[in-house]
Amino acid sequence: xxxxxxxxxxxxxxxxxxxxxxxxxxxxxxxxxxxxxxxxxxxxxxxxxxxxxxxxxxxxxxxxxxxxxxxxxxxxxxxxxxxxxxxxxxxxx
Ligand SMILES: [Zn+2]
Numbered sequence: 001x002x003x004x005x006x007x008x009x010x011x012x013x014x015x016x017x018x019x020x021x022x023x024x025x026x027x028x029x030x031x032x033x034x035x036x037x038x039x040x041x042x043x044x045x046x047x048x049x050x051x052x053x054x055x056x057x058x059x060x061x062x063x064x065x066x067x068x069x070x071x072x073x074x075x076x077x078x079x080x081x082x083x084x085x086x087x088x089x090x091x092x093x
Contacts, residue, residue, distance in 0.1 A: 024037040026047050032038070037045030044052065065071050 024040050026035045026037045
């Protein structure tokens with residue numbers, strides 16, 4: 001443990017070698033084939049891993065909406081509400 005001049009404990013000084021390794025930012029976030037950060041990580045880089053997780057979550061949501069009756073009912077009800085609201089906001093359309 002490291003102590004300051006009054007004897008209080010302080011966090012150990014971090015040397016650069018203790019910090020997490022830098023990862024190149026993706027130059028083109030949409031380019032999964034030629035991503036230097038993915039190459040550096042020898043896997044998906046943090047950006048693309050997060051992006052893939054988000055895509056997977058969205059896909060799961062859509063599957064739920066298309067296959068679950070409770071979800072379909074709620075979606076249709078909400079859709080109806082929005083349609084009614086839009087019709088009142090723009091009468092005559
Ligand atoms: Zn990447």
